[in-house]
Amino acid sequence: MKEKKNHPLLFIFSLTAILAVSIIVAISTGYGPWAGLTDTFRMFTHFLTGTPMTARDNILQSVFVNLRMPRVILEICVGINLSIAGVLLQALFRNPLAEPYSVGVSSGAALGAVIAVSIGFRESIVGIGLQGFFAFGGALAITFLVYVIARQNGVVLTTKLLLTGLAVAAVIQAVTTLMLLQFEFIRLRSVLAWTLGSFSNKGWSHVITIVPFTFIGLVLCSFLAKPLNILCLGEEKAKSLGLNVEKFKLSIFVISSLLTGTAVAVSGIIAFVGLVVPHIMRVILGPDHKYLIPASALGGALLVVYADLIVRILSKSQEIPIGVVTSVFGGIIFIQLLKNTQKGIS
């Protein structure tokens, strides 16, 4: 009956170590046979000792600095954002099945992207492109709309929030589909690729867009662990324990929308990370947010890094969308966990 408890700090430390190794593996992997692990170490020793570089080294350096590094950092940030947003929303809805996309964020982002493509194709503002910028705006606008509709007499009933999210998403998706029908093939393709998520053709400008949000999100979340635990007890109980429930709900709603919105803006829609990572961590560590938040952040980063690694290894002439990989990958791990734990998840 008694579960053997994993030591949470040891587990989090191991995840950190695995992530560090994975980063090295990830920046040593790319299209084609070159710029592998040995080259990564070559670059590293160059950097440390300052030995003179050959012409090939210069190209290598450019590949690492301008392509591989920003890509891996982006993957990590997106993974952290999505999984932390998932933890926050699951606590908010007191439902282990909630995720960033169940409150209408993805439908809003998709609409924003489609509008961007219809008015100006592939124009770039603030570094992340018109598509990303509009997607971010769309995500926030729809989240805000959902919140306003669900609010009644200053109180937001959580079930109403969830259902409003689903209803609004249905309407927005219909509008998006109608708009897509007006597009010619090349624009359609661009939107489709975006909705399935991708890390190709991304650079430092994208990194700069997301890193501040990831960093602030992580800092804020370290203050939220305790009240999140309290919120899991239900709103009445939480209030009777001294938590300002309405204010707290609004703040985690805003934080999770910003985290998801920025992730969507830089990488498109990547499904399943926000749902599956907090779940897995809860099975392993239990529901205490003190450990759940850092473990989910690391787990999310790992899942996205490896998913994109698989994308790069498998892709030949055409890139496989990363959303497909995260779904398959995360889904299989999740099913395995469900089979192994009889009572871990209620």
Place this chain on the structure above:
Amino acid sequence: MNNPYDLKIHVEKAGYTHPIVKDCSLDIPQGKFCCIVGPNGSGKSTFLKSLLGLLPINEAQVKIGEKPFFDLPLKMRARQISFMLQKLEIDFPFSVEELVSLGRYPHSGLMTELTLSDKEIVTSCLELTGTAHLRERRINELSGGEYQRVLLSKTLVQKTPILLLDEPTAHMDLGHQVQTYELLKKLVVSENKTVLSVCHDLNLAAEYADLIVIITQGSIRLSGSPADTLTKESIEYLSESTCLVVDKNPFTQNPHIYIRPGRSS
């Protein structure tokens, strides 16, 4: 009666979409065990929740000592009154110890860890309810009665002078029901705490309560000592049944309700 934690309650209106409880006034001196009884759906839980301001419609004045309770910030309120909900469904598999520790929230800072004394309080409260052996178990593995005793521990670790309990003995076997009321009585007598408990077992109420409050259709019908409130007449409107008769417990001389089957009218 001028104790620092004397309770003065006046609930004007309370409910969710429409008022369920109307116009209830009640004074409870510090150190009294008060049982709230009444038929299903009469507004007992609503009454308790309105004292904490938890409801959408919540026009109430509550004074502790002479100080208005709702003027206090939320965390200070949670140090004065603790509340055990009737049904607390938690979808996340916390361990018993984790769950009970959450009751220390009003006494802790945002970032600080549980102190040694917090942990001692948690342990002692688990021991009081006889659940110390369950501390490592996940709450979704407990039986109904065990879970209820864990929730009581969680309410006790808040260490408040006033406790509101909504059917604290639901799902418990008879032995644990009595142990729970013995424990509450001890807190009232030896620590001068005030307990307000919603209770369906009139015999438990008769034996342990100093004050019984009968609520029907959202207002207080009668309040007073068990002998004054649990009478032949009140049992009729409380139960709407003729199968119940009031007599005395031969051991304590308190009112006792007996069942006489087959007398339904």
